Amino acid sequence: QKEVEQNSGPLSVPEGAIASLNCTYSDRGSQSFFWYRQYSGKSPELIMSIYSNGDKEDGRFTAQLNKASQYVSLLIRDSQPSDSATYLCAVPGAGGFKTIFGAGTRLFVKA
Amino acid sequence: GAVVSQHPSWVICKSGTSVKIECRSLDFQATTMFWYRQFPKQSLMLMATSNEGSKATYEQGVEKDKFLINHASLTLSTLTVTSAHPEDSSFYICSARLVDEQFFGPGTRLTVL
Numbered sequence: 001q002k003e004v005e006q007n008s009g010p011l012s013v014p015e016g017a018i019a020s021l022n023c024t025y026s027d028r029g030s031q032s033f034f035w036y037r038q039y040s041g042k043s044p045e046l047i048m049s050i051y052s053n054g055d056k057e058d059g060r061f062t063a064q065l066n067k068a069s070q071y072v073s074l075l076i077r078d079s080q081p082s083d084s085a086t087y088l089c090a091v092p093g094a095g096g097f098k099t100i101f102g103a104g105t106r107l108f109v110k111a
Numbered sequence: 112g113a114v115v116s117q118h119p120s121w122v123i124c125k126s127g128t129s130v131k132i133e134c135r136s137l138d139f140q141a142t143t144m145f146w147y148r149q150f151p152k153q154s155l156m157l158m159a160t161s162n163e164g165s166k167a168t169y170e171q172g173v174e175k176d177k178f179l180i181n182h183a184s185l186t187l188s189t190l191t192v193t194s195a196h197p198e199d200s201s202f203y204i205c206s207a208r209l210v211d212e213q214f215f216g217p218g219t220r221l222t223v224l
Contacts, residue, residue, distance in 0.1 A: 032211045043204045043218040044155070088155070092211055098145065099213050103154045 003027060006089050006102035014110050019076040021105050023089030026070070033065055033072045036088040038104065044088055048074065079109040114138050115207050117216035124195055125224055131191045132219045134205030140185035141207035146178070149202045149218075161188040195223045 005024045013019045025033075032051055036044035050056045050063040050072065062075040076083055086104040093100045114137040124130050134144055144161040159180050160168045167180035179191040188207075192199055204218040 034212065036215075041202075043215040046212060046214060049212060090213075097143070098157065098160055101155055 003093070003100045004089055004091055004102040006087075006105045008103055009106040010108050011105055012108045012110060013079050015079060015081060017079050017109075019079045019083065019107055019109065021074040021076075021087050021089075021107065022071060023073065023102055024071045025089075025091050025100075027091065027094070028067075028070060030067075030091045032092050033063070034090040034099070035061075035063060035072075035074045036090060036101075038086045038088060040085070076107075079107075081109050081111045083107060084109050113209055113212070113214045115205065115214050115216040117205055117219050119219060120217060121220040121222075123222045123224065126196055127194055129191055129193045130195055130221060131189055132203055132205075132221075134188045134190070134207070134216050136186045136207040136209075136214075139207070139209050141188075141209065142185060143208040144182060144188040145206045145208070145213065146180060146188075146190050147204045147206065149204060151202075155204070158190075163188075192221065195221070197223045199223050 003026050035048040037047050038044040048063040050065045053065050056063045060077045064073045086106050088104045089102040090099045116135045118133045142163045146158045147155045148158050149155050157170050158173045161180050161182040163182045163185050169175045182188040200223045202218050202220050206213045206215040
């Protein structure tokens with residue numbers, strides 16, 4: 001079982017819709033969870049960090065964490081074509097030293 | 112805050128030459144930096160973890176004598192691709208750790224002719 005799993009997509013949503021990106025992780029002891037956005041040809045950019053169960057909102061982005069079910073999700077409200085990118089879920093690795101990244105979900109927002 | 116720079120942003124070199132890539136944390140000190148490689152349409156691949164003042168830790172399958180890493184200070188890590196070959200052409204990205212978050216540099220696109 002991979003440590004961090006994401007649906008590779010592509011996930012296609014129309015402009016203005018809510019995009020829902022999901023991620024599951026295997027280490028039940030994980031305490032920190034991150035979402036990165038990577039545009040084609042660019043490096044990843046940290047967009048959300050979440051540490052507690054429940055929702056964390058930042059503008060159009062909402063991260064949701066459920067430690068009991070070992071999943072974390074990212075909701076993007078009012079999706080824009082500029083949101084089209086690959087979204088990477090990440091958790092600290094064993095010992096919290098290096099970060100384990102999922103393979104990423106490609107999101108396409110259609111105008 | 113939490114800005115990481117890389118230099119150069121792109122480089123073209125001849126086969127057999129060596130290329131050095133610099134990674135700097137601009138507004139924080141990073142005891143740990145990471146080097147990744149990414150081929151087109153593929154996932155990030157961690158190459159090595161760079162620790163200030165000690166030897167880097169390489170991931171399985173990454174040749175430490177080919178990819179030399181030096182973390183000379185709390186704000187600078189360098190990756191040298193020695194005797195580069197066309198198959199080393201890739202997008203090399205560094206990141207620096209601040210507490211438990213990782214911040215990425217803009218990447219260096221290496222093309223070996």
